[in-house]
Amino acid sequence: MSDDKKQSLQKLQQLLQSLQVGQQVNETSSLPPKRKDEYKFWRTQPVASFEEKIQSEGPIEERKTPADIPDSPIPLLSSFEWVIVDMEDDHQADQLYELLCNHYVEDKDSSLRFQYSQRFLKWALKSPRWKKDWHVGVRVKESGKLVAFISAIPVNLSVREKKIESVEINFLCVHKQLRSKRLAPILIKEITRRVNKCDIWHALYSGGGVIPTPVSTCRYTHRPLNFGKLYECGFSGLPHNTTKEQMISRYTIGSSTKLPGLRPLESKDLGKVKVLFDTFQSKYELYQNFTTEELEHWLLGDKEQQNLQNQNEKVIQSFVVENDSGEITDFVSFYILPFGVLQGNVHKTVNVAYLFYYATTAGLKKLSDDAEATKVLKHRLIELVGDVLVLAKRLEIDVLNALTSQDNTLFLQDLKFGLGDGYLHFYLFNYRAFPIDGGIDKETGKFDEVRRSKVGVVML
Numbered sequence: 001m002s003d004d005k006k007q008s009l010q011k012l013q014q015l016l017q018s019l020q021v022g023q024q025v026n027e028t029s030s031l032p033p034k035r036k037d038e039y040k041f042w043r044t045q046p047v048a049s050f051e052e053k054i055q056s057e058g059p060i061e062e063r064k065t066p067a068d069i070p071d072s073p074i075p076l077l078s079s080f081e082w083v084i085v086d087m088e089d090d091h092q093a094d095q096l097y098e099l100l101c102n103h104y105v106e107d108k109d110s111s112l113r114f115q116y117s118q119r120f121l122k123w124a125l126k127s128p129r130w131k132k133d134w135h136v137g138v139r140v141k142e143s144g145k146l147v148a149f150i151s152a153i154p155v156n157l158s159v160r161e162k163k164i165e166s167v168e169i170n171f172l173c174v175h176k177q178l179r180s181k182r183l184a185p186i187l188i189k190e191i192t193r194r195v196n197k198c199d200i201w202h203a204l205y206s207g208g209g210v211i212p213t214p215v216s217t218c219r220y221t222h223r224p225l226n227f228g229k230l231y232e233c234g235f236s237g238l239p240h241n242t243t244k245e246q247m248i249s250r251y252t253i254g255s256s257t258k259l260p261g262l263r264p265l266e267s268k269d270l271g272k273v274k275v276l277f278d279t280f281q282s283k284y285e286l287y288q289n290f291t292t293e294e295l296e297h298w299l300l301g302d303k304e305q306q307n308l309q310n311q312n313e314k315v316i317q318s319f320v321v322e323n324d325s326g327e328i329t330d331f332v333s334f335y336i337l338p339f340g341v342l343q344g345n346v347h348k349t350v351n352v353a354y355l356f357y358y359a360t361t362a363g364l365k366k367l368s369d370d371a372e373a374t375k376v377l378k379h380r381l382i383e384l385v386g387d388v389l390v391l392a393k394r395l396e397i398d399v400l401n402a403l404t405s406q407d408n409t410l411f412l413q414d415l416k417f418g419l420g421d422g423y424l425h426f427y428l429f430n431y432r433a434f435p436i437d438g439g440i441d442k443e444t445g446k447f448d449e450v451r452r453s454k455v456g457v458v459m460l
């Protein structure tokens with residue numbers, strides 16, 4: 001490949017990357033990592049240091065009880081107040097939607113922003129055992145304007161053989177005009193207080209920026225499904241000596257799925273899917289133990305989504321493969337989170353889907369590092385995710401994104417996913433753990449098909 005072509009391809013990848021960056025833009029990602037003692041806030045928190053040689057896994061802080069935790073919220077400047085954002089009230093859910101749309105994550109020149117629908121946010125924030133008290137907002141007292149937010153949902157994590165009652169922290173957001181005023185640490189301390197009051201002492205969170213200290217790092221990858229539109233939006237250039245038609249043809253996929261017995265997941269499948277999923281997930285070193293109720297929520301959507309007339313409008317799409325004997329041999333899911341295109345483009349939205357959870361019986365009976373089992377698994381995942389491309393295309397998705405987590409490195413290359421520039425770092429609060437493989441070869445920065453990743457959680 002000529003240098004020009006390489007450069008153009010690189011540019012294309014960078015541009016495409018901006019479509020699927022998720023959490024890595026606008027965070028601390030552009031800053032070089034500092035020593036832990038230079039992180040004014042994080043050096044005070046129970047997290048491992050970068051340089052620490054971990055000897056054994058377990059909690060960092062001594063065991064406390066909820067009685068040790070203050071009853072009152074962390075003080076705020078007098079012009080602001082703590083509020084709960086009531087996700088059951090459409091008006092308040094809309095205010096959160098507004099805040100996130102305008103201030104959460106965007107690309108560098110502010111031409112793209114996430115379009116978190118109310119439907120998406122309700123699904124993400126009202127998972128089983130959710131608590132109103134953990135949807136924490138900050139309002140300007142005088143105007144009532146919502147200017148900051150942070151959330152927690154309960155999760156039961158497994159870190160290697162240990163089960164850890166935890167929360168997942170997400171949607172940390174501060175209004176642009178209030179940035180760099182140390183409000184984020186206050187939000188983090190307040191959510192910590194509220195969670196601790198419920199006798200929970202650990203958390204999982206992720207982000208594109210490096211803070212002390214990632215337990216794993218995965219890389220973003222993307223698979224264009226509608227190159228023509230991405231090109232028209234101005235996000236993708238053409239590699240040197242390549243026509244638009246050639247690029248479109250490179251990414252063209254068939255219109256029908258290939259796996260016999262592939263159909264949408266129904267609630268009657270959940271029992272079987274849970275058994276399959278539990279077995280499949282247990283090979284990872286970081287994963288969530290789902291109850292059947294949680295599995296229903298995350299794979300079928302909340303009641304509102306389940307009751308939709310048009311199932312294509314669901315933000316979560318899940319499918320199973322049922323064989324002739326009525327066994328569920330596989331399931332796969334993806335969620336949809338579009339970007340709004342600003343600055344008067346012909347296209348108003350870029351439809352982005354993210355690969356979510358999956359499991360298969362293929363290669364399960366043998367040890368996961370058995371070469372034959374890996375071959376069987378790889379072959380099956382190429383078929384399964386290959387069908388996801390078709391299903392996503394039918395829903396008019398323009399790009400399918402995936403991380404290098406789970407067993408994804410087995411199919412990314414074959415299915416023409418391009419390596420992105422963005423990384424997603426996974427963090428554990430108040431828990432020391434040995435590093436977990438993220439599916440990237442440390443020498444080359446490319447997909448690690450041999451070790452793969454041991455990260456089995458997917459965060460929204």
Ligand SMILES: CCCCCCCCCCCCCC(=O)SCCNC(=O)CCNC(=O)[C@H](O)C(C)(C)COP(=O)(O)OP(=O)(O)OC[C@H]1O[C@@H](n2cnc3c(N)ncnc32)[C@H](O)[C@@H]1OP(=O)(O)O
Pocket residue numbers: 023025026027028038039040041042043103104105167169170171172173174175178179180181182183184185188191192195196200201202203205206207209211429
């Ligand atoms: C047991 C329960 C525990 C629960 C808590 C577990 C921990 C949860 C942790 C949160 C998980 C969130 C998961 C998600 O939602 S990741 C999504 C984060 N959100 C965005 O990227 C949206 C756009 N950006 C913003 O809204 C703001 O820039 C944010 C709010 C991110 C920072 O606001 P601002 O730019 O105005 O900064 P500041 O002056 O107030 O504060 C500066 C301090 O904050 C540290 N900082 C900056 N960004 C992040 C970040 N993404 N995670 C952790 N820390 C972060 C930074 O290193 C510095 O500390 P230090 O370097 O001096 O030490």
